[in-house]
Amino acid sequence: MKLFIYDHCPFCVKARMIFGLKNLPVELVVMLNDDEATPTKLIGQKMAPILMKEDGSCMPESLDIVQYVDKSDGEPLLTGKTNPAITDWLRHINGYLNKLLLPRIAAAPFAEFATPEARSYFRNKKEANAGSFEELKQHSEGFIKNVNDDLRKLDKLIVKPNAVNGELSLDDIHLFPVLRSLTLVAGVEYPGRVADYRDNMAKQTQINLLSSVAA
Incomplete structure (x- = not known):
């Protein structure tokens, strides 16, 4: 496939x-x-x-x-229950997350931006909706403070490092991508359980974090 x-x-x-x-x-x-x-x-x-x-x-x-x-193999993994508190947390953080992430994504060395034209295409499309990346960057400090506050709240919701609710569920599919995206942002502070979960899920899913290109 x-x-x-x-x-x-x-x-x-x-x-x-x-x-x-x-x-x-x-x-x-x-x-x-x-x-x-x-x-x-x-x-x-x-x-x-x-x-x-x-x-x-x-x-x-x-x-x-x-x-x-x-x-597809008759042995589904995502059999755990979801937690409405995780859904609420994600809805809240997704309300402002792109304002923090988009300017950094546009500047990062992702393969989808291998040509100047591809990078410009992304920037022009996203700025049309989100506003000037330069202006958004000026608000980074406030956004990062909000993220750090929200990650402390998330820390209390994590049951195990290998599954947010103790057993793999769709909550893991929704949560890990947000935490992975946040590794692109310098200055984000991860409480212990959040950091353990983020690192464990990166290993389990075989998906790299973005810390090496954080800005």
């Missing part, structure tokens, strides 16, 4: 996670951010992730991919 992705994209991380958790082989194909032709040819629109199954058919939507792969 092939998975067409952008490395920075949290939805793509969700789809990648299930392959790592189940230790299943998958060929990752990183598309250039301005490549509209490839996804349009595969599914009729520009979107990621896209799973190309062994029969050549293609499936979009991260959670559909997760469910398909998880159930």
Whole structure:
């Protein structure tokens, strides 16, 4: 199977996670951010992730991919209950997270920005919605303070380092991509349980963190 992705994209991380958790082989194909032709040819629109199954058919939507792969061998892993408190926490932090992340993503050495045109495409599209990246950067200190406050609240919700609620569930699929994205931001402070969970999930899913290029 092939998975067409952008490395920075949290939805793509969700789809990648299930392959790592189940230790299943998958060929990752990183598309250039301005490549509209490839996804349009595969599914009729520009979107990621896209799973190309062994029969050549293609499936979009991260959670559909997760469910398909998880159930494909008849031994699903994501059988744990979800916690409404995790959903609430994610809804809250996602309300402001992109304002902190987008300027850093646009400057980071992701493969989807391998050409100047691809990087400019991302920046122009995102600034049209989120506003000037230079202006957003000026508010970084306040956003980072909010993140650090919110991570302290999350710390109390983590049950085990290998599954946020004690048993793998969709909450893990939603939570880890956020924590991975945050490793792109210098100055974020991770309480003990959050750090252990983040590192353990990176190992379990075989997905690298972004600390080495944090800014």
